[in-house]
Amino acid sequence: MNRPTIADIARRAGVSKGAVSYALNGRPGVSEATRARIRAIAEEIGWRPNRAALALNGRRADAVGLALCRPARILGVEPFFMELISGIEAELATRSAALMLQVVADHDAELGVYRRWWGEGRIDGAIMVDLHVGDPRVPELERLGMPVIVVGHPSEAGSLVPVWSDDGAAVRETVEYLVALGHRRIARVAGLPKLVHTVIRDRAFDGVCAELGATEHVTVHADYTGEDGARATRRLLSSPRRPTAIVYDNDIMAVAGLSVAQEMGLTVPADLSIVAWDDSPLSQVVRPALTALTRDIPAYGAHAARRLLTLIADGEADPFEDEAARLVPRGSTAPPPAQAG
Helix, strand or coil, X not given: CCCCCHHHHHHHHCCCHHHHHHHHCCCCXXXXXXXXXXXXXXXXXXXXXXXXXXXXXXXXXXXXXXXXXXXXXXXXXXXXXXXXXXXXXXXXXXXXXXXXEEEECCHHHHHHHHHHHXXXXXXXXXXXXXXXXXXXXXXXXXXXXXXXXXXXXXXXXXXXXXXXXXXXXXXXXHHHHHHHHCCCCEEEEECCCCEHHHHHHHHHHHHHHHHHCCCCCEEEEXXXXXXXXXXXXXXXXXXXXXXXXXXXXXXXXXXXXXXXXXXXXXXXXXXXXXXXXXXXXXXXXXXXXXXXXXXXXXHXXXXXXXXXXXXXXXXXXXXXXXXXXXXXXXXXXXXXXXXXX
16 A cells, blocks of 8 residues: 555645645644644544655755746846846855756746645745745745845835845946936836836936936836847837937847847947946957946855745844946947037
8 A cells, every 4th residue: 555645635624735835834824723724634534744744844955036027038148137047056055955946837826836835845945036016926935934035126025025226226337427428318228117127217317317407318118139129229220319328128139139239231330339237257258348247146156045044043133235337347338429419
């Protein structure tokens, strides 16, 4: 006769395996009535935890979770997340901890992954990214009671511990530089409008442009892919009073924008200046090399991992504001053409 399993209990109780794990491991997430029913069924069918389960119940998993809601094909060409993950991994390795990574289709699936990992004792905590305005994941993770670090601004992080940098300051430095070069028609190809950091950058861009007299400024939103960045650039450069400078919210869109400008017969930087957010080798190998907002992204990931490990060990961790991105001028920016006005 086969040994009874958690799956057997779940079938008898009419609940998920995760709910069974919550109940049997004493974790929050199920009602007391459901917990009692599950334990009664376990006793009835003679279920006993195996050694692995006992180990999980008796000590930490020595693993943290990261679920990314984005197409898997994009991850391989998106330098930001590859560098962020490398920083997380490097910090975890110093503590002999592992990173459990899963790509998901939407935020409901993301929450389902975290509930399952936490309920089954497979992770000790998680890092949440891509914080949204009014993000529904925040209250759900608060209710779950799992240690969570949010890579995002504290204004939308609820009681979860945030790690962030001042995007507004980086936007100001960029606009001030372009205005000093003589640009007044400045465009921005931004990321997804629901993301908190996009909203912060949008507001800062509008405010600084108005303050410094760049009255013909415009923001268009894209999805961070090269294809969408190229489409946005074509629209901007086809307008009657095309911008003399464009700031992109990531380097993939900036490189795509550079290609579009060259296809349309414009010279960078003589006819159009380009600035990329998130400096990577990609920004430096194109010609001209891109002026970029640079920051130590692996260190950013390491800060998040370090605070999560502290939160797991001590039950609390301080919020952390990392250094703001700084502007590194290169060959893609110059004064606007003399006839621009």
